[in-house]
Amino acid sequence: MSTRIEKPIFEYSVPGRGAEDQWPRDPGAAATEDLPAALRRTARPLLPEVSELEAVRHFTRLSQLNFSIDTHFYPLGSCTMKYNPKACNSLAMLPELLARHPLSPESVGQGFLACMYELQEMLKAVTGMQAVALSPMAGAQGEFAGVAMIRAYHRSRGDLERNEIIVPEAAHGTNPATATMCGCVVREVPVNAEGDVDIDALKAAVGPKTAGIMLTNPSTLGVFERRIEEVARTVHAAGGLLYYDGANLNAILGKVRPGDMGFDVIHVNLHKTFSTPHGGGGPGAGPVGVSARLAPFLPVPMVGRRGERYCWLTERDIPQSIGRLSGFMGNAGVLLRAYIYMRMLGREGMAKVSEYATLNANYLLAQLTRAGFDAAYPDRRATHELIIGLKRQAKELGVTAMDFAKRLLDHGMHAPTTYFPLLVPECLLIEPTETESKAALDAFVAAMSEILTEAAQEPERVTGAPHTMPVRRLDDVRAAKQLDLTWKPTGAHAIPTTS
Amino acid sequence: MAFIPHTREDVEAMLAAIGVDSIEQLFDEIPANLRLSALAGVPEALSEMEIGRLMAERARLDGRPLCFIGAGAYEHHIPAAVWAIATRGEFYSAYTPYQAEASQGTLQLLYEYQTMMASLTDMAVSNASLYDGASAMGEACLMAVRANRKSRSRRILVPTTVHPHYRRAAAAVAGNQGLVFEELPYCTEEGCIPPGSLGRYDGQDITALVIQQPNFFGRLEDVDALCDWARARNILVIAVVNPTSLAVLKPPGQWGSQDANKGADIAVGEGQPLGVPLSSGGPYFGFMTARMEHVRQMPGRIVGRTVDVAGRAGFTLTLQAREQHIRRAKATSNICTNQGLLVTAATVYLSLMGPAGLERVAAASHARTRELVAALSRVAGVRRLFRGPVFHEEAIALDRPVAPVLEKLAARGIIGGLDLTEHYPELGPALLVCATETKTTADIERYAGALAECLREARAA
Numbered sequence: 001m002s003t004r005i006e007k008p009i010f011e012y013s014v015p016g017r018g019a020e021d022q023w024p025r026d027p028g029a030a031a032t033e034d035l036p037a038a039l040r041r042t043a044r045p046l047l048p049e050v051s052e053l054e055a056v057r058h059f060t061r062l063s064q065l066n067f068s069i070d071t072h073f074y075p076l077g078s079c080t081m082k083y084n085p086k087a088c089n090s091l092a093m094l095p096e097l098l099a100r101h102p103l104s105p106e107s108v109g110q111g112f113l114a115c116m117y118e119l120q121e122m123l124k125a126v127t128g129m130q131a132v133a134l135s136p137m138a139g140a141q142g143e144f145a146g147v148a149m150i151r152a153y154h155r156s157r158g159d160l161e162r163n164e165i166i167v168p169e170a171a172h173g174t175n176p177a178t179a180t181m182c183g184c185v186v187r188e189v190p191v192n193a194e195g196d197v198d199i200d201a202l203k204a205a206v207g208p209k210t211a212g213i214m215l216t217n218p219s220t221l222g223v224f225e226r227r228i229e230e231v232a233r234t235v236h237a238a239g240g241l242l243y244y245d246g247a248n249l250n251a252i253l254g255k256v257r258p259g260d261m262g263f264d265v266i267h268v269n270l271h272k273t274f275s276t277p278h279g280g281g282g283p284g285a286g287p288v289g290v291s292a293r294l295a296p297f298l299p300v301p302m303v304g305r306r307g308e309r310y311c312w313l314t315e316r317d318i319p320q321s322i323g324r325l326s327g328f329m330g331n332a333g334v335l336l337r338a339y340i341y342m343r344m345l346g347r348e349g350m351a352k353v354s355e356y357a358t359l360n361a362n363y364l365l366a367q368l369t370r371a372g373f374d375a376a377y378p379d380r381r382a383t384h385e386l387i388i389g390l391k392r393q394a395k396e397l398g399v400t401a402m403d404f405a406k407r408l409l410d411h412g413m414h415a416p417t418t419y420f421p422l423l424v425p426e427c428l429l430i431e432p433t434e435t436e437s438k439a440a441l442d443a444f445v446a447a448m449s450e451i452l453t454e455a456a457q458e459p460e461r462v463t464g465a466p467h468t469m470p471v472r473r474l475d476d477v478r479a480a481k482q483l484d485l486t487w488k489p490t491g492a493h494a495i496p497t498t499s
Numbered sequence: 500m501a502f503i504p505h506t507r508e509d510v511e512a513m514l515a516a517i518g519v520d521s522i523e524q525l526f527d528e529i530p531a532n533l534r535l536s537a538l539a540g541v542p543e544a545l546s547e548m549e550i551g552r553l554m555a556e557r558a559r560l561d562g563r564p565l566c567f568i569g570a571g572a573y574e575h576h577i578p579a580a581v582w583a584i585a586t587r588g589e590f591y592s593a594y595t596p597y598q599a600e601a602s603q604g605t606l607q608l609l610y611e612y613q614t615m616m617a618s619l620t621d622m623a624v625s626n627a628s629l630y631d632g633a634s635a636m637g638e639a640c641l642m643a644v645r646a647n648r649k650s651r652s653r654r655i656l657v658p659t660t661v662h663p664h665y666r667r668a669a670a671a672v673a674g675n676q677g678l679v680f681e682e683l684p685y686c687t688e689e690g691c692i693p694p695g696s697l698g699r700y701d702g703q704d705i706t707a708l709v710i711q712q713p714n715f716f717g718r719l720e721d722v723d724a725l726c727d728w729a730r731a732r733n734i735l736v737i738a739v740v741n742p743t744s745l746a747v748l749k750p751p752g753q754w755g756s757q758d759a760n761k762g763a764d765i766a767v768g769e770g771q772p773l774g775v776p777l778s779s780g781g782p783y784f785g786f787m788t789a790r791m792e793h794v795r796q797m798p799g800r801i802v803g804r805t806v807d808v809a810g811r812a813g814f815t816l817t818l819q820a821r822e823q824h825i826r827r828a829k830a831t832s833n834i835c836t837n838q839g840l841l842v843t844a845a846t847v848y849l850s851l852m853g854p855a856g857l858e859r860v861a862a863a864s865h866a867r868t869r870e871l872v873a874a875l876s877r878v879a880g881v882r883r884l885f886r887g888p889v890f891h892e893e894a895i896a897l898d899r900p901v902a903p904v905l906e907k908l909a910a911r912g913i914i915g916g917l918d919l920t921e922h923y924p925e926l927g928p929a930l931l932v933c934a935t936e937t938k939t940t941a942d943i944e945r946y947a948g949a950l951a952e953c954l955r956e957a958r959a960a
Binding site: 018 | 500501502503504505509510512513514516517518519522525526527528529530533534535538539540541542543544545546547550551553554555556557558559560561562563564566568570571572574576578580582583584586587588589590591592593594595596597598599600601602603604605607608610611613614615617618619621623624625627628630631632633634662664665667668670671672674675676677719722723745746747748749750753769776777778779780781782783784791794800801802803804805806807808809811812813814815817818819820822823824825826827828829830832833834835836837838839840841842843846847849850851852853854855856857858859860861862863865866869888890905906909910914917936
C-alpha cells in the first residue's frame with residue numbers, strides 16, 4: 001500500500017491534451033448541424049484533458065491507496081469478504097457475453113439464458129425455496145422486493161390492514177428502511193441475553209396488523225436463532241409471513257435451508273455468499289426466492305423454459321408481479337460470476353464453505369478469548385462470524401473499539417465491523433470467511449494482542465491510530481458542515497492537496 | 500475446491516484450540532430436524548478448465564451479431580485501459596469505503612466522479628451512484644416528494660415518451676409510498692410532448708415533472724418550454740438524460756429560457772454508455788445530480804473532501820445522517836451499496852475521453868444514426884416515423900409486422916432494433932433503431948440490404 005497522496009486528476013489536465021487514440025475519428029462539424037441551436041450545449045464540461053498514460057498512472061496510484069481482499073485480510077463482519085476467484089471475472093467477461101444487448105431477441109441469448117435458468121435452479125436448491133427471481137440489483141433491493149411481495153400477497157387476499165413489519169432490535173439498518181420504503185410501519189422486538197429473539201415479546205407483538213417479520217439467521221449477533229421454528233409458528237399463526245435476510249447465508253450453506261426453517265421469502269447476497277466482487281461498494285445482486293404462495297408476485301423479468309428453449313417471463317406471464325426493479329434484467333454480469341462460482345463449488349463445495357467459515361470463526365473466538373478479549377456470547381457457538389466487546393478495555397484503558405479498528409489498519413489488516421450490532425457496546429463484528437488460512441487468523445490474533453498490550457503501555461499510539469495510512473483520522477464534522485463535494489478549478493476551496 | 504487453504508494439520512490444530520472433535524460439532528446449535536442431508540439440484544463441481552470450456556460454449560452459442568438496438572443501452576467503444584484499471588484487485592475486491600483511511604483510492608475516485616457528473620449535467624452536486632437509470636428515476640421521484648415541501652399531492656407527471664421500463668420501475672420502486680404517476684400523452688406525429696398540452700394541469704398541485712431528453716424515441720423534447728412551465732408553478736423538474744448526449748446537448752442545469760429561474764432540480768440517467776459493456780443489461784450504474792438545496796434529500800452515498808487531524812486533505816463518506824445504517828426507518832432510501840465498480844470504469848472512461856473525446860463520441864454516434872436512418876429510409880416499405888430533430892436514435896415505420904422481420908434479420912446475424920409494437924401499439928409496425936460510433940458504413944449497408952430482403956420475403960409470404 002502506498003501512502004503517497006495523489007493529486008486530483010483535474011490538476012494533471014492541460015487544455016488540448018487527450019487520449020486521442022481512444023477516440024473515434026472526428027466526423028466534422030456537419031455531423032451535428034441538424035441539432036437546433038437552442039438545444040445545444042454551449043460550455044464544455046469539466047472533464048480532465050490527459051494522456052492515456054497519465055490517466056492509467058493516476059488511477060493505478062489511487063488503487064494503491066486502498067485495502068482490498070486481494071491485498072489485505074478483510075474480516076469485515078456481515079460483509080463476507082471472501083476471495084473472488086479470478087476465473088469468475090474472466091469468464092463473465094467473454095466478449096460475446098459482454099456484447100449482448102439486453103433487448104436482443106431470445107434466439108440470440110440461449111447460452112446466456114441457460115446460465116441464468118440454471119442459476120435460478122441452483123439457488124432454489126440451496127435455499128429450499130420454490131421459485132427464484134434474479135433481477136434485484138443488491139441486497140437492499142432484494143429486501144424491497146421481498147417486503148413488496150408480502151404486501152402484495154396480503155392485498156390480494158383483501159387483507160388490507162396488515163402493514164406492520166417486525167424486526168429484531170439487532171437487525172441491519174436496511175431492514176427498517178426497507179419496511180418504510182414499502183409503506184410499512186416497523187415494530188422492533190427485543191433479543192434475550194443469549195442472543196435469541198424474545199419469544200414472549202414476539203407473541204405480544206404479532207396480531208391482525210402483522211404483515212411479516214424480517215430475520216437474519218444466523219442473526220447479526222453471530223449466533224444461530226435456535227427457536228426459529230417457534231418464531232415461524234408464532235408469526236404464521238398470526239397471519240404474517242417470514243422474510244429471510246440472506247446476509248449470513250455463508251454460515252449455513254449446504255447445512256440448513258431457509259425454506260426448511262419456515263421462511264416464505266428470502267434474498268441472497270450473491271456478493272457475499274457467492275463471491276462476486278464488492279467493487280468498492282457495488283455492484284451486488286440480491287435474487288429473491290419464495291414459497292409457492294408468493295410465486296405469483298415475483299419481480300420480472302424471470303427466465304423460463306419452454307421445451308428446449310429458454311425464454312423471458314414478463315408481466316404477461318406473471319400478471320400479479322410486483323413489477324420491474326430495473327431497466328432490464330438486473331446485474332446480469334454479477335449473476336454470471338455467481339453462476340460460475342457455484343458451478344465450481346458444486347454440490348460438494350457448498351457445505352465446505354459453511355464448514356470452514358464456521359471453523360475459522362470459532363477458532364478466532366477461541367484464540368481471542370485466550371488472548372484476553374471478551375466474547376459477547378461466550379456460551380454460544382460462533383457461526384461464520386463472532387463478536388467481541390471491548391467495553392472493559394474502553395473503561396479501564398480509555399481505548400475504544402474504533403481505536404482498535406484504526407490500529408489494525410497499521411498492522412495491515414482491514415478493521416472488522418465496528419459498533420454493529422448496536423446491542424453490544426464497543427463491539428467488533430469479525431468475519432474471517434473460509435478462504436483465509438490459519439496463518440492469516442494467527443496473525444490477526446497476534447495483532448489484536450499487540451494492540452491490547454500497547455493500549456495498556458502507550459494508549460496514545462492506539463487512540464491516535466492509524467499512523468501509516470495515506471491520511472490520519474478525518475474530520476467528519478467538517479466534511480458534513482463545510483460541504484466540499486466537487487473539485488473546483490479556483491482557489492476558493494484551498495485545502496492543500498499535497499504536503 | 501471451494502478455495503479453502505486449510506491442510507489437515509491446520510484443521511486438527513484448530514479443532515483442538517476450539518475444544519471440539521469435529522467441524523460437524525460446531526453446528527450443534529442447529530435443531531437436528533432442520534439439518535439438510537443431501538443437496539440435490541446442484542451439479543457436481545467443475546474445475547476451472549471445465550467451467551472455462553462450458554462458458555466458452557455458451558458464449559459461442561450467442562455469437563456476436565451486428566446490433567442496432569439502443570433503447571437505453573448503447574454499444575460504445577470502451578478503451579482497453581478502462582477495465583484493465585477497474586478489474587485491478589484493489590478496486591475490484593475492496594468494499595464500501597467505511598474505513599476512510601484505508602480506502603482513499605476509492606473515495607478520491609468517487610469525488611472525481613462526482614465532479615465530472617455534476618459538470619456534465621451542470622448541476623451542483625452528485626451522489627456516488629445508484630443501481631441503474633430506471634431505478635434512479637424512481638429514487639428521484641421519491642426525492643422530489645421530500646424536496647418539494649410546497650406540494651402535498653405526491654403527483655408526478657411522467658410523459659409516455661419516457662422509457663417504458665423506466666416508468667414501470669419507478670412505479671414499482673416508489674408506488675408503495677403513495678406516489679401517483681400520471682401519464683402525459685405524446686403527439687403521435689411529432690413523437691414528443693407538446694408543451695401546450697400541460698395547460699390542463701395549471702392551478703393543480705403537482706409535485707414533479709419528469710422529462711427525458713432525448714426521449715425514448717430519440718426525439719428532442721422542448722426542454723426549455725417544459726422546464727419554464729414547471730418552474731413557474733413550483734413543480735420540481737426531474738431530468739432523465741443520456742450522459743453521452745450531454746457532450747453536445749444542453750445540460751439539465753441550463754434547461755429553461757429565464758436566466759433567473761432555470762435548470763432542472765434533479766438529473767438522473769443510465770451511466771452505461773460511459774465505459775460499461777452491454778452485458779445483457781447490467782451491472783450498469785444510475786447517476787444522480789441535483790441542485791445544492793436538495794443535497795440532504797439525496798439517496799445513496801456521497802463523498803466529501805475534508806482534512807485529517809494533521810490538517811492534510813482527505814476524503815470520506817459524508818452526510819451519512821441521511822442513510823439507512825444511521826437513520827434506519829427514517830432514511831432517505833434503503834440503498835446500501837452503490838455501483839462502485841461501474842463508477843470506477845466510468846471515471847476512467849471520462850478521463851480518457853475528456854471534453855473533446857466525449858463530444859466526438861456523441862457526434863460520431865449521431866452521424867452514424869443519421870446515415871443509418873437515411874439508408875433504411877431508402878428501402879421500400881420503410882419511412883421515418885416522426886418529424887423533427889433526434890439524437891443518435893430514431894423510430895422508423897415498416898409496412899409489415901415487425902416481429903417476423905426482426906427474426907429474419909437475427910437469422911442473418913443482425914439485431915435490427917427494438918419492436919415498438921408492444922409498448923406503443925398506436926404507432927403501427929414501428930422499429931426503434933440506433934447506431935453508435937462503433938458502426939461503419941459497410942455495417943449500415945449490410946443492414947439496409949438485409950432489411951430490403953426481409954421485407955421482400957415478408958411481402959411474398
